[in-house]
Amino acid sequence: MARSPEESGLKKGPWTPEEDQKLVEYIQRHGHGSWRALPKLAGLNRCGKSCRLRWTNYLRPDIKRGKFSDEEENTIINLHSVLGNKWSAIATHLPGRTDNEIKNFWNTHLKKKLMQMGIDPVTHRPRTDLNILANLPQLLAAANLSTSLMNNPWDNALRLQSDATQLAKLHLLHNLLQVLGTNPTALPQTWKQATSLEHHLLWTIKPTNLAQTLSSIPSFVPPQEPGFEYQAMENSKVCAGNNNDGDELGSLYAIPALVSASPEPSTVNQKEKKIEPAHDISNPSSTSTTFEAWGELMDDEPSFIFAMANLIINLGFDVKKIMVHFRVGFTYGY
DNA sequence: AAGGAACGCAACCGCACTCCC
DNA sequence: GGGGAGTGCGGTTGCGTTCCT
Incomplete structure (x- = not known):
């Protein structure tokens, strides 16, 4: 049975500058070669594994230290x-x-x-634990506030503390809606207020930060709860950099547009955002089958990107910047 | 100022994998 | 194919530092 470094009389714990120097000098001259043989050759009273770790995690010359950007x-x-x-x-x-x-x-x-931010760090999806209900009073208070600020959403955005805060609220609200979604008839008024707030938050996040926040959350899921409905738009155009180029790509990826169940902000391409009465929220079975379109998009990352871009265009945001951010988020691993 | 709690990070541990004989 | 050596990797620990009361 192999003996531990301590049993072998080998040193453990923090490295001294002298040990570091010996290790660096040896590797610079000879390369590391066999890690097991290295300590003896370099005059170190350490196990090879300890030397390897010290080199790869700390002493290697190409290591970038300091704060993460x-x-x-x-x-x-x-x-x-x-x-x-x-x-x-x-x-x-x-x-x-x-x-x-x-x-x-x-x-x-x-x-x-x-x-x-209300995101599960393991699944990268909104947390679904019931603890979020503790935030209900604040969320509803914010919902009430939002209805009095609807006239100028960009102004409103500036009044809010930060986009990060908004995003956190948005996620919390997603979670809340998911939880309430198990029995939406129980709290119809709450549902309306919560839905209204969620939509308000979505409208009022500043474009550039929306892109950043969305790109930092690849699994961001648009609302799919009763009270929202997605409809095919007649003039959907998805074309990075130019909203007016109704090219084939844009048509290919044209997606159902988000339609709110709640009162809308009065600005931001109002004519492109259809405002229709909500589904009967007391009747979950009335959920439109167009939800399924989003469900399918969630399984297809490129389509999801374009779907989000279409939504963003309809809000009057700069899709080029947003697409760049999305690429950062989706290029890896596929 | 002092003591405890919380935090951050280097280092260790043990398992898994690959390679070679 | 089997076994040992070497290495890679993720989880955990220990300790120094910072923060809080």
């Missing part, structure tokens, strides 16, 4: 949603970062951040 952060989140805890695979997309460093960063920062 926002771009790196988004990349990690996106890759994690696709790859899971495959830290070494994720690390290959982040030059200079080690799997260990990424893993630590995930566990200490990103996990918490996603949870605070």
